[in-house]
Structures are given as C-alpha cells and as structure tokens.
Amino acid sequence: xxxxxxxxxxxxxxxxxxxxxxxxxxxxxxxxxxxxxxxxxxxxxxxxxxxxxxxxxxxxxxxxxxxxxxxxxxxxxxxxxxxxxxxxxxxxxxxx
Numbered sequence: 001x002x003x004x005x006x007x008x009x010x011x012x013x014x015x016x017x018x019x020x021x022x023x024x025x026x027x028x029x030x031x032x033x034x035x036x037x038x039x040x041x042x043x044x045x046x047x048x049x050x051x052x053x054x055x056x057x058x059x060x061x062x063x064x065x066x067x068x069x070x071x072x073x074x075x076x077x078x079x080x081x082x083x084x085x086x087x088x089x090x091x092x093x094x095x096x
Contacts (some may be wrong), residue, residue, distance in 0.1 A: 002037040
C-alpha cells in the first residue's frame with residue numbers, strides 16, 4: 001500500500017462523511033521510488049465523490065539508441081510479392 005493508512009479517498013455526497021474506498025498498490029521494488037502519494041482535496045472535481053490522488057515517482061530511465069525505421073516506400077514490392085507467393089505456396093491452407 002502506497003497511500004498512508006487512514007487517508008480518506010472519498011467524501012460521500014449525501015452525508016459529507018469521509019471514507020477510504022481507493023487503494024494505491026505498487027511493488028516492493030517500486031515502493032522506494034515513491035516521492036509522494038497523497039490525496040489532493042483542492043483538485044476534487046465537481047459532482048463527484050472521489051478525491052483526487054496524486055502519486056509522484058522518481059524513476060531513472062536508461063537512454064537507448066534510436067533504432068532505424070523501415071522505409072516501406074523504398075521496398076522492392078515486386079520481389080517481396082514473389083517471395084511471399086513462394087512461401088505461401090508451400091504453406092498448408094488454414095483449416096476451419
């Protein structure tokens with residue numbers, strides 16, 4: 001549980017009572033990355049009883065090298081179709 005024990009997450013419209021119906025779960029590994037997890041009553045949308053919960057994580061992301069995108073416009077489609085026809089010719093048709 002990431003949200004502190006006893007934190008209210010819902011205010012019943014009819015009675016105004018507070019209760020906790022929402023839980024915020026995360027793995028043990030991710031738990032150490034939680035900077036903040038709390039309700040934000042001033043962000044409470046109108047005509048709803050659920051209170052907004054903000055969870056802030058500090059996660060270091062590894063940079064990766066961009067990969068080359070395939071240029072389908074440069075493909076030799078005639079050769080592709082011929083290869084595909086050969087492969088489909090030796091493949092059994094689907095059975096219904």
